[in-house]
Amino acid sequence: MNILIRENAISKKVKEIGKKINKDYKDKNPILVGVLKGAFIFMADLLREIEIPVEVDFLSIRSYNGKESSGVVRITHDLSLNIENRDVILVEDIVDTGRTINYIIENLKTRRPKSLVVCTLLNKKENRIIDVPLTYVGFDIPYVFVVGYGLDYSNKYRNLRNIGVADD
Numbered sequence: 001m002n003i004l005i006r007e008n009a010i011s012k013k014v015k016e017i018g019k020k021i022n023k024d025y026k027d028k029n030p031i032l033v034g035v036l037k038g039a040f041i042f043m044a045d046l047l048r049e050i051e052i053p054v055e056v057d058f059l060s061i062r063s064y065n066g067k068e069s070s071g072v073v074r075i076t077h078d079l080s081l082n083i084e085n086r087d088v089i090l091v092e093d094i095v096d097t098g099r100t101i102n103y104i105i106e107n108l109k110t111r112r113p114k115s116l117v118v119c120t121l122l123n124k125k126e127n128r129i130i131d132v133p134l135t136y137v138g139f140d141i142p143y144v145f146v147v148g149y150g151l152d153y154s155n156k157y158r159n160l161r162n163i164g165v166a167d168d
């Protein structure tokens with residue numbers, strides 16, 4: 001495992017993003033929507049940097065087998081909150097081809113939120129197939145497969161504190 005982003009750098013970045021959200025959503029009451037499972041640790045840390053009134057919800061999607069994008073995305077667990085006329089911030093671990101987040105955006109738009117933006121910890125822009133606007137980005141990373149801090153390889157390594165490049 002080669003460490004790409006250390007725990008303290010992640011923590012600093014999460015604080016920065018939290019500050020921006022506090023400023024951008026001052027006097028608002030957004031819903032943070034986490035994309036499971038990968039975003040759960042980022043969500044937990046980001047949420048604790050939010051000082052404005054905020055609500056939290058999650059959805060689960062299935063899009064990957066091992067390291068390969070299947071290109072097929074489906075929601076396996078839906079939101080419990082009604083997002084109609086609400087300010088929604090989608091919280092993702094990583095945007096790679098953009099297919100997953102694009103699918104989720106299109107799906108959530110049909111529920112008529114007042115606003116909908118994406119907050120992703122990691123951005124692998126080299127491999128983008130569908131261009132999606134990313135309002136909050138933690139780190140732009142090269143086209144490597146990363147694990148840790150919630151991100152997995154075949155459901156393992158989510159527990160690692162640093163983000164690293166998985167060995168083959």
Ligand code: IMP
Nearest residue numbers: 038095096097098099100145146151152
């Ligand atoms: P996309 O649909 O290609 O943008 O892929 C996004 C999803 O694939 C993310 O939500 C992750 O769950 C997963 N993914 C993409 N790249 C990585 C990686 O490097 N490590 C772990 N998961 C990844």
Ligand code: MG
Nearest residue numbers: 035036038093
């Ligand atoms: Mg994910």
